[in-house]
Amino acid sequence: MKISIIIPVYNVEKYITNCLSNILNQTYKKIEIIVVDDGSTDESAILCDKFEKEYQNIKVVHQENKGLSGARNTGLKYVTGEYFFFLDADDWIDKDYVRQCVSFLNKDKPDILVTSFKKEYKDKTVGVTLNVKPKKRINIKNGRSFFLRRLIGEYGKELKHPGKIEDYNPAWGKFYKSRVFRQQKFLDNRKYRSEDLLFNIDAFYKAKSYEYLNTVYYHYNKQNEGSIVSSHDPVLFKQFNKLYGWIDHFITEKDLPELYKKSLNNRIILNLITISINECMLTPDKFKDNKEKFINILNDDLYKKAFSKFSYTELPLSYKIFFKLCEYKRVYLLRTMVKIAMSRREEIKR
Numbered sequence: 349m350k351i352s353i354i355i356p357v358y359n360v361e362k363y364i365t366n367c368l369s370n371i372l373n374q375t376y377k378k379i380e381i382i383v384v385d386d387g388s389t390d391e392s393a394i395l396c397d398k399f400e401k402e403y404q405n406i407k408v409v410h411q412e413n414k415g416l417s418g419a420r421n422t423g424l425k426y427v428t429g430e431y432f433f434f435l436d437a438d439d440w441i442d443k444d445y446v447r448q449c450v451s452f453l454n455k456d457k458p459d460i461l462v463t464s465f466k467k468e469y470k471d472k473t474v475g476v477t478l479n480v481k482p483k484k485r486i487n488i489k490n491g492r493s494f495f496l497r498r499l500i501g502e503y504g505k506e507l508k509h510p511g512k513i514e515d516y517n518p519a520w521g522k523f524y525k526s527r528v529f530r531q532q533k534f535l536d537n538r539k540y541r542s543e544d545l546l547f548n549i550d551a552f553y554k555a556k557s558y559e560y561l562n563t564v565y566y567h568y569n570k571q572n573e574g575s576i577v578s579s580h581d582p583v584l585f586k587q588f589n590k591l592y593g594w595i596d597h598f599i600t601e602k603d604l605p606e607l608y609k610k611s612l613n614n615r616i617i618l619n620l621i622t623i624s625i626n627e628c629m630l631t632p633d634k635f636k637d638n639k640e641k642f643i644n645i646l647n648d649d650l651y652k653k654a655f656s657k658f659s660y661t662e663l664p665l666s667y668k669i670f671f672k673l674c675e676y677k678r679v680y681l682l683r684t685m686v687k688i689a690m691s692r693r694e695e696i697k698r
Contacts (some may be wrong), residue, residue: 349450352429352526354382355437356419356476361391364436365568368399368406370440376447378551380424381406387413392437417534418542420519427530431461431523438569439520445564449523452561460551460558461523465566479506480560486491496552499545499616500595500608507662513618517545521566535594541587546594553602580634584626585645592616592650614669616654620646628679628686639679646677 353371357364371381383400385393385408393410402407411422411439420434431453435441445463453461467474480494498506499516506512519534529551575675581587592612599608627642629637645651655675660668673682 349431349454350378350425350429351376351446351450352380352382352432352522354384354420354427354432354434356384356386356416356423356434357388357392357396358386358413358416358439359388359390359392360418360437361395364392364395367435367437367440368396370437370443370566372403373443374441374446375444376450377404377490380427380448382426383408384419384423386415386419387411387692415537416539422532424530424533426470427526430526432526432530433523435566436520436569440567440569440635442564442567445566446561446693448564449561452559456557456559457525458557458559459555460556462560463521463523463566464520464562464565465504465568467568467570469570474609476563477513478515478560478563485695488663490678492544495558496549497608497611499549499552500599501611501613502618503607503611503614504621505662507614508664510618510621510663510667512540516570517542517546517548519544522566523549524551525667539587539590540594541591546591549595549598553598561623577621580630583624585623585648586625588616588619589650610657613654616650617658617671617674620651622669624670624674624682625690628683629690635683642679643677646674646679 355367360367368381368383371379381403382404383396383398393408396408399603400406407426411419414422423434424432427596444672449461449463462478462480463476463477469477478585479498495516497503502510502513532547532550534543540546551682592615595612595615596609598604599612621643627638627645628639651674658671660671661669670685672680673685
């Protein structure tokens with residue numbers, strides 16, 4: 349069985365050599381590596397070309413910058429393997445990752461294979477396991493009631509762990525059957541927040557089966573994060589709005605149960621964590637100038653409607669306080685709470 353690995357590359361000269369070496373050192377060798385250089389301006393393209401000249405199973409495609417979604421869509425055009433998966437250029441996988449996954453895929457040939465992953469901080473590794481029994485085959489009926497619905501949002505007792513809402517989203521850490529998903533496209537990540545999520549919602553709706561393997565890991569590099577202050581996104585709220593509109597239309601179009609709407613409502617509230625970090629981690633002067641914009645965001649009808657249907661019952665106390673501050677637009681208290689939480693996260697990283 350041939351496996352296609354798609355690697356989007358943009359200004360990652362610090363990581364790309366290790367990334368490609370990691371794949372070439374896999375115990376499983378029937379691999380094609382599709383590298384899409386998305387208009388890099390550093391030495392990334394040169395390094396990729398050197399690997400292509402040396403190894404026959406590496407193909408490098410150069411294109412003008414189209415963003416992550418555009419790079420992945422280009423990579424999909426060159427897939428010839430029975431399954432494909434995505435690997436970010438600053439991440440890596442266990443040495444036996446592909447072999448174990450292929451062994452699993454050969455047995456039942458599920459449409460999607462999901463693996464666990466580890467978040468790699470500078471001085472700490474945090475393992476992430478999904479709420480799925482190991483080596484469990486889930487057919488289309490159960491899959492839609494669990495994974496698809498869980499992608500759309502948390503519900504009930506899942507809200508006890510609101511920080512896990514994004515753990516199911518990534519396109520990486522999953523093997524997709526090529527004949528089912530090769531023609532599927534990522535939406536433009538410059539227009540929609542969380543293009544991985546949208547890709548997977550569509551994929552898990554189409555999937556007739558999937559399986560979960562938690563004996564090997566994808567390693568998600570959390571060291572390569574830019575400054576939160578410098579990476580403020582002025583259009584984040586608009587991107588989230590487009591995301592919610594797309595999901596709401598999907599639920600209606602596919603005539604999914606009401607529980608999916610309730611889960612989406614919870615996602616709208618839980619994603620206020622990301623919105624608040626984006627707005628609160630500005631310098632004091634910039635936050636003062638931005639305060640009214642933040643209040644207007646929190647005062648949007650989207651959140652008024654979502655809070656009116658939201659249950660705080662299962663939330664941990666700290667999250668109850670946080671979302672109450674959001675609901676009542678107490679932006680200075682929110683800023684204090686966010687800064688304390690983020691400083692603790694930095695301590696964990698160090």
